[in-house]
Amino acid sequence: MGDITLKINNVEVSAPEGSTILEAARLAQIEIPTLCFLKDINEIGACRMCVVEVKGARSLVTACVYPITEGMEVFTNTPKVVSSRKKTLELLLSNHEKKCLSCIRSENCELQKLCKDYGIEDENKYDGEKPQYELDESAAHMVRDNNKCILCRRCVAACEKTQGIGVIGANERGFKTFIGSVFDFDLADTSCVSCGQCIAVCPTGALYEKDFTDEVFAAIADPEKYVVVQTAPAVRAAIAEEFGNPIGTNGEGKMIAALRRLGFDKVFDTNFSADLTIMEEANELIERVQNNGVLPMITSCSPGWVKYCEHYYPDLIDHLSSCKSPQQMFGAITKSYFAEKVGVDKEKIVMVSVMPCTAKKFEIGRDDQDANGLPDVDIALTTRELARMIKKAGIRFNDLPEDEEYDHPLGDHSGAGVIFGATGGVMEAALRTAVETLTGEELKALDFKEVRGTAGIKEATYPVAGMDVKVAVASGLSNAKILLDKIRKGEADYQFIEIMACPGGCVNGGGQPQVPGYVRNTVDVRAKRASVLYDLDQKATIRKSHEVPEIKKLYEEFLGKPGSEKAHHLLHTSYVKREVNRLD
Amino acid sequence: MKNSGGIPFKGTEEQKQQLLKVISDLKDTPGSLMPIMQAAQDIYGYLPYEVQKIISDEMGIPVEKVYGVATFYAQFNLNPKGENTVSVCLGTACYVKGSGLVLDEIEKQLGIADGECTNDGKFSLDTCRCVGACGLAPVMLVNEDVYGKVTPDQVKGILDKYK
Structure with a gap:
């Protein structure tokens, strides 16, 4: 053209x-x-x-x-244009709940910014009727406040087009229009997968995660509690944005420093349990391949994806790896191995996770995620909530030292663990370990470039020990759907598939710092954040999960070998068949 | 659920087959959602969750999308018609003569809102615009029976005749 x-x-x-x-x-x-x-x-x-x-x-x-x-x-x-835009804003404000001081989006609300840019003098210029909506707090992970909704339908598009789900839409018409679910179901009764992509695109404070920061502050202040925190790979790739840094800033060191200053007893890294996941998952894959198990095996790290599979493809749940997600594995090991090692009563441990994800809030309450008779994880925060805690505590993030490191013994990790946060990362990490295990030789070329990048679906075939290993990677559930339909029709000859609910993987998760629409439309947020993780991998001295000393030690001292009975009890889980929407 | 909450769905297999035929005939035509919904309403009389779910499954679209259309257009009913259909005229003449108050009283007596059906299936309530009897304003209808110059205190007596 x-x-x-x-x-x-x-x-x-x-x-x-x-x-x-x-x-x-x-x-x-x-x-x-x-x-x-x-x-x-x-x-x-x-x-x-x-x-x-x-x-x-x-x-x-x-x-x-x-x-x-x-x-x-x-x-x-022109004056005509400016006056029209101003009038649009004044009319949007006429039925908007203008509790801006207490609003979770104050200072990063797109409506607020435009009102400021266009010099709105009187926010009550057209102070007409306002509909009163009850908050929908039914779901484990989020709140819908339609009183702050401007009916832009960005959440509807994210749910329907990006994720291929469509549990929310515009109901009724005219002044009575509101965003909701079919027959006014509570969100918890729909087949919402908790991915939070609707929150990520909301321009105002109408959608937000359930905030558990007060519970964490209270646990830290309680001398009876031993509060342990783990941070997911993708959090470090985005948290600095909350403090005014450009997209693609690595915030790892400062984040660790901030967590220590907040008063956590131990600051650990979910990368450790990402490596642990690889040990278990690679073992499971090899077992399935060797014993004619159900193939392709599909990753189970992304709780949004798992819930999607349970609702929409319940016939395929046997394809899901039985491995718990890294978040849950971490909690299970903390309340067993770690508690024994340091001599802390597991009942006193409060396991807090910081995740780029809202579905993690749902995951901690799932059945079969309580290996030690206690929930594996007690509180799951998003990246945004951690930033809020840091601000509230008066910690000057940008002035913190860059070089603080995670505590041990659950802080070691490989470059393979850190790339979990980007689409294709789990696949690459698993391949590094599986190929070496199958061939028995040292793998020299560690970069599996075919599975990197932000394409929605990626496929590759690798010759390993005399067989062709065919893999696929999908991120964004509308892309996952394409692969799943192929499996259903028996047209998929892959051995292993990685699926992440959010487009681009966890770096673009529903719990990450919100990026305004006008930035999203011009910048590839996913690639910029992912580059932080691939840089860390490149610089890591250990880049394969099975070579991490603390992982080896965990197996030697405690778990035995991957897939052992103890490993199964602590690190694996089960899934349930769910319906699309729940009729009472 | 706000709508068709208490009334069990009584669709038959025959109705379902009729609907499936309509859907398979129309679904590949662009813009066929509304004609399909209209046909479904002709078959079942209204569009409960179960019917919207069939449409959603067969067309491969979210059921919320069907519901969004169903609640946007006044032509679609989410509730079944009762054995007796009560209708109140909210046309200009009736309205200025107080049909709004009559409607309030009917809603109170039946315990349902405009567009809904009682749980026992006896009465459904609708509003309409001008039945051409402005001289009798305010007007309400029960089935084919027209009641003119209705006052709120007459409502109970009128409804009792149909119980």
Whole structure:
């Protein structure tokens, strides 16, 4: 396709044919404000924030969906345009619950930012009727507050298009329109998988995770409790964003320093149990291959994915690896091996996890996740909640030392463990261990580049010890669906599949710092955050899970060997068949 | 659940087969969701969860999407019609003569809101716009029977006749 030449604010611009005014304006360094627009998934031109004047057009047009034409003259900043955008904001505010001081999104609310940018003087200019909605607090992981919803439908698009689920949508019409579920089911009674992608895209405070920071502060303050924290691989790749640093900043050292200053008794790394997962999962895969077990085996680290499988593909749950997720393995080992080692009563341990994920809040309450007669994990926080704790405690994150390290004995890890946070990472980590185990020779080339990158589906075949190992990787549940349908039809000849619920993997999880729509539309957040993890892997002295000294020691001293009875009891779990929505 | 909560679904296998045929005939035509929903309503009289779920499963779309359409358009009913259909005119003449108060009283007497059906299936309640009897305003109907110049205190007596 050729280029089209047009004028924006009297400046000549060339943009590829098929571009929208919004895209052409960006090429001319002009930012047109957007609210409902999310590239590829929510191009509905509904909120009318992006209106511009086009010479010859009868009325203002929406730049996010209006295609450019040769010789077009666009004006993005005329008094008419500005006054229209301002009126749109005033009308949005007319039925918005303006409790901004106590709002969880205060200071990173997209509506608030636009109101500031456009100089809204009176937030109650049109102070008409306001619908009163009850909060939906039914789900384990999140709250819906429709009083703050602006009906942009970004959450609906994330649920339906990105994840292929669609448990939420716009119900009723006109002033009575609200975002909800079929027949007003509580979210907990729907087949919501808890991935939190709706929260990630919400521009306001209408959707947010259930906050457990007070419980953690209380546990730390209780002298009777021994509070242990683990941080997932992807958290370090994003937490610095909460303190004003650019996307793609490694916050590992400062985060460890902050956790110590918050008063946790031990600061451990989920990377350790990611390595442990590889030990168990690689063993399980080899067993399945050698004993004609159910193949392809599919990873089970992502609780959003697991729940999706249980609801939508209950016939395929035998394909799921029986391995618990790294979060849960970590808790099970902490309340057994670690408790014995340091002589702490397991009942006194409060296991806190910091995760890039909202589904982890659901996972800790699942059945068969309490190996020691206690929940493996007591409280699961998101990256955002940890940032909130750090701010509340007055810790100046950016001024903290960079070089603090995790505690031991559950702080060691390999580069394979750290890349768990990016799509393809678990696959690559498993291959490093499985290939060496199967061939019995040292693996020299550790980079399995075919399974890296942010493509929704990746496939590769590796010749290993005389057989072809065929693998696939999917992230984002609408991509997972494509692979699962192939398995159902018997058309999939893979041995091993990695599936992550969130597009790009955990780095782009539903519990990560929220990135405004206007940034999401132009920056590949997934790739930038993933690069932090691949850098850490590259620099790691140990890059294979089975070579981590503390992992070897754990097996020698406690577990025996991968797949042992003890390992099974502590580190493996079971799944349940669920329905799509639950009818009372 | 807000709608069709207490009334058990009584769809028959024959109805289901009829609906499946309609869906398989239409589903590959773009924009066929509404015609399918209209046909489903013709078959069952309303669109309960069970019927919306059949449409969703057969068309491969989320059931919430069907529900969103069903609640957007006034033509779709989420509740069955009762043995007796009560209707209150909210047209201009009736409304200024107080049919809103009559509606409030009916809702109170039957314990249901506009668009709903009582749990025993005896009465369903709707509102309408002008039945062409403005001289009798305010007007309510029970089945084919027209009641004119209705006051709220007459409502109980009228409904009792159909119990």
